[in-house]
Amino acid sequence: MTSTDSARTVLAGLDGMRHDLEDFYRDLHEHPELSHQEARTASKVADRLRAAGYDVTTGVGGTGVVGVLHNGDGPRVLLRADMDALPVQEATGLDYASNVVATDASGDTVPVMHACGHDVHVACLATAAALLAAGRDQWSGSLVVLFQPAEEVGDGARGMLDDGLQQVVGSVDVAHAQHVLAMPAGIVVTRSGSVFAAANSMRVTVHGRGAHGSMPQAAIDPVVLAAMIVIRLQTIVSREIAPTEPAVLTVGAIRSGTKSNVIGDSAVIELNVRTYNDRTREGLLNAIRRIVTAECAASDSPKEPEFELYDEFPPTVNDDATTELLAAAFADFFGDDAQELPLQSASEDFSDIPTALGIPYSYWGIGGTDPDAYAVAAQAGRVSADIPVNHSPFFAPVIQPTLDRGVQALVVAALTHLGKDE
Ligand code: ZN
Ligand code: ZN
Numbered sequence: 001m002t003s004t005d006s007a008r009t010v011l012a013g014l015d016g017m018r019h020d021l022e023d024f025y026r027d028l029h030e031h032p033e034l035s036h037q038e039a040r041t042a043s044k045v046a047d048r049l050r051a052a053g054y055d056v057t058t059g060v061g062g063t064g065v066v067g068v069l070h071n072g073d074g075p076r077v078l079l080r081a082d083m084d085a086l087p088v089q090e091a092t093g094l095d096y097a098s099n100v101v102a103t104d105a106s107g108d109t110v111p112v113m114h115a116c117g118h119d120v121h122v123a124c125l126a127t128a129a130a131l132l133a134a135g136r137d138q139w140s141g142s143l144v145v146l147f148q149p150a151e152e153v154g155d156g157a158r159g160m161l162d163d164g165l166q167q168v169v170g171s172v173d174v175a176h177a178q179h180v181l182a183m184p185a186g187i188v189v190t191r192s193g194s195v196f197a198a199a200n201s202m203r204v205t206v207h208g209r210g211a212h213g214s215m216p217q218a219a220i221d222p223v224v225l226a227a228m229i230v231i232r233l234q235t236i237v238s239r240e241i242a243p244t245e246p247a248v249l250t251v252g253a254i255r256s257g258t259k260s261n262v263i264g265d266s267a268v269i270e271l272n273v274r275t276y277n278d279r280t281r282e283g284l285l286n287a288i289r290r291i292v293t294a295e296c297a298a299s300d301s302p303k304e305p306e307f308e309l310y311d312e313f314p315p316t317v318n319d320d321a322t323t324e325l326l327a328a329a330f331a332d333f334f335g336d337d338a339q340e341l342p343l344q345s346a347s348e349d350f351s352d353i354p355t356a357l358g359i360p361y362s363y364w365g366i367g368g369t370d371p372d373a374y375a376v377a378a379q380a381g382r383v384s385a386d387i388p389v390n391h392s393p394f395f396a397p398v399i400q401p402t403l404d405r406g407v408q409a410l411v412v413a414a415l416t417h418l419g420k421d422e
Helices: 003-011 014-030 039-051 118-134 156-162 165-169 222-240 278-298 320-337 352-357 371-379 402-418
Strands: 055-060 064-071 076-082 101-103 109-111 141-148 174-184 188-190 193-196 198-207 248-256 266-275 306-313 316-318 338-340 361-369
Touching: 003 118, 003 320, 003 402, 014 039, 014 118, 014 402, 039 055, 039 064, 039 118, 039 141, 055 165, 064 118, 064 156, 064 165, 076 118, 076 352, 076 402, 118 141, 118 174, 118 402, 141 156, 141 165, 141 402, 156 165, 156 352, 165 352, 174 352, 174 371, 174 402, 188 320, 188 402, 198 222, 198 278, 222 248, 222 266, 222 278, 266 278, 278 306, 316 320, 316 361, 320 338, 320 361, 320 402, 361 371, 361 402
Parallel strands: 076 141, 076 174, 174 361, 188 338
Antiparallel strands: 055 064, 064 141, 101 109, 188 361, 193 316, 198 266, 198 306, 248 266
């Protein structure tokens, strides 16, 4: 028996669970919950884990759920799924589309959608957990399945750690997580080293002097000041960072003024940066502060600008040895569908958990896009234009083979460590 044989034996049970897997996925998709509000999802997950025989701890870091299954001597493996959805108005037209609205952290009423596919992650991990429990004669060791809140705001993993996650899971040897991506459904992709970027959001407030729109000489116009800053910020990545070093700076929001004939007295710029190492990140953030301060001086701004950092994500850097094992197991199980994951500019807070536990990890991706639609777009050179990506209101993973692949990948990954080689 190899670990691939064990995986095939455990996964033979998937045929009997596929209907339930797909129903659970559609139910989650139709009932998305914002970050830190994943109560319904958490309760459904906890029920399923208890029914499968796991020791379940709920309410870890808010809505986090941890299931532990001890099954003899051997390695201790952690598998993680994130549970939260986004404030996006769904436009997929699916018959299980979300009509949910909720109150966000600032008290605003917003539409809610599983626009990042975390419903795929939850349904797949709950099903993989049940299959591994039912097939426990195929492996030996301990399995920890972790359902995390609030990935989208970057503090769900830290929240679980701050709430005593280490005591709940005990000692663990290795951790894995997966994400559904806008790639052809059916493929499973791994990568050694850097996978996801670190992300930092920054809120910049600059000050002017308000006046009548007809009397600019009496004003210091914060709209013009902010516009200059937005343009000048584009030169950091293009002119200050080496072309071989990936980095992104996006100004996602700019707010100032109330009326066409009133010059306001301040402007707020909200921006986001993505980098792959600390040196580049610090260089980029320092350049932003320098440019904003200098543009404020150039405009004769009456007050120093203010800088506030928020929504911080760590970089995700896969362990080489763990990823080699995983890639070999995926190649064995999935054949040509096991491919290499290109470097991603998105970010994840999963790595906070293995980093705090001091253990290696490997994070992989699964495709979720209709392979035919993807092939048509690729043929026309229009993948970026035509294929909805994560966070798009049109992001709609095809149910199969996406869900099967998500379950299979989790089981194969777990058994890479836990499987009995005889
Ligand atoms: Zn997301
Ligand atoms: Zn996501």
